[in-house]
Amino acid sequence: xxxxxxxxxxxxxxxxxxxxxxxxxxxxxxxxxxxxxxxxxxxxxxxxxxxxxxxxxxxxxxxxxxxxxxxxxxxxxxxxxxxxxxxxxxxxxxxxxxxxxxxxxxxxxxxxxxxxxxxxxxxxxxxxxxxxxxxxxxxxxxxxxxxxxxxxxxxxxxxxxxxxxxxxxxxxxxxxxxxxxxxxxxxxxxxxxxxxxxxxxxxxxxxxxxxxxxxxx
Ligand SMILES: [Mg+2]
Ligand SMILES: [Zn+2]
Numbered sequence: 001x002x003x004x005x006x007x008x009x010x011x012x013x014x015x016x017x018x019x020x021x022x023x024x025x026x027x028x029x030x031x032x033x034x035x036x037x038x039x040x041x042x043x044x045x046x047x048x049x050x051x052x053x054x055x056x057x058x059x060x061x062x063x064x065x066x067x068x069x070x071x072x073x074x075x076x077x078x079x080x081x082x083x084x085x086x087x088x089x090x091x092x093x094x095x096x097x098x099x100x101x102x103x104x105x106x107x108x109x110x111x112x113x114x115x116x117x118x119x120x121x122x123x124x125x126x127x128x129x130x131x132x133x134x135x136x137x138x139x140x141x142x143x144x145x146x147x148x149x150x151x152x153x154x155x156x157x158x159x160x161x162x163x164x165x166x167x168x169x170x171x172x173x174x175x176x177x178x179x180x181x182x183x184x185x186x187x188x189x190x191x192x193x194x195x196x197x198x199x200x201x202x203x204x205x206x207x208x209x210x211x212x213x214x215x216x217x
Contacts, residue, residue: 004160004214005090005091005092005158005159005160006090006092006159006160006161006162006210007092007093007095007154007155007156007159007160007161007162008087008092008093008094008095008161008162008163008164009095009097009147009150009151009154009161009162009163009164009173009177010094010095010096010097010163010164010165011096011097011098011147011164011165011166011167011169011170012096012097012098012100012105012118012120013098013100013166013167014166014167014184015077015164015165015166015183016076016077016080016096016108017074017075017076017077017108018074018075018076018077019074019075020167021070021071021074021100021104021108022100022101023038024070024074025067025070025071025104026038026055028070029059029060029061029062029066029067029070030055030058030059030060031058031059031060032058033058034055034058037051037054037055037058038051038055042168044142047141047142047143047144048099048121048133048136048142048143048144048145048169049121049131049133049136049144052121052131052144053131056128056129056131059129062125062128062129063125064125067103067104067125068107071104071107071108074104074108076108076112077202077203078202078203078204079202079203079204079205079206079207080112080202080203081112081114082203082204082207083203083206083207084114084116086207086210093117093154093159094116094117095116095117095118095119095150095154096116096117096118096119096120097118097119097145097147097150097151097173098118098119098120098121098145099120099121099143099144099145099147099169100120100121101120101121101122101123101131102118102120102121102122102123103122103123105118105120106118119135119145119147119150120135120145121133121134121135121144121145122134131144133145135149135150137149143169143172145169147169147170147172147173148172148173148175148176150173151163151173151176151177152176155177160178160179161176161177161178161179162177162178162179162180162181163176163177163179163180163181164180164181164182164200164206165180165181165182165186166182166183166184166185166186166187167184167185167186168185168186168189170182170186171186171189174186174189174190174195175193175195179196179198179213180195180196180197180198181197181198181199181200181205181206181209182197182198182199182200183199183200183201187199
């Protein structure tokens with residue numbers, strides 16, 4: 001019997017981390033008005049790039065130190081390192097797909113001693129905050145990082161694909177995979193579509209469910 005191999009696509013903010021890093025930075029550094037902009041983004045009336053540009057205009061501090069203070073308080077979700085070790089032992093690829101920013105993903109992964117491929121937007125601290133979206137897709141036009149387009153590129157035929165996420169930027173990619181692990185908005189979204197979904201709080205729950213999947217239950 002041929003062994004099934006899996007490939008994991010994992011959101012970063014609020015999934016790998018306990019809190020949404022991007023949202024925390026905005027809530028702490030942006031002046032009034034950011035919630036309305038965020039709502040428009042959630043309703044897909046604004047692209048990630050347009051949303052970021054509008055939101056950064058409201059920032060009261062734009063220096064890296066202000067960002068760093070916040071990022072240092074962010075914790076990685078329970079069991080994530082064990083999950084990475086499990087995937088490495090089994091040879092299952094993990095791709096981090098984030099509509100957040102390279103700068104804090106890089107910092108947090110480094111701090112945890114983890115090296116994983118990730119796709120995200122780019123943030124540059126210069127006179128103003130500059131955002132680049134090298135992984136956007138022409139067909140989509142909304143996402144900064146089009147997770148759906150990346151999954152189609154990175155998934156290999158023999159592998160069962162698994163998506164792990166929590167937010168609205170995960171709605172579309174979660175429809176393109178074999179299995180979904182979800183919490184919060186993504187969980188509600190999957191349930192409202194009647195899609196089969198595994199709910200999770202942390203990566204220990206995911207490891208437990210993976211064991212059941214591997215045993216064919
Ligand atoms: Mg998220
Ligand atoms: Zn997209």
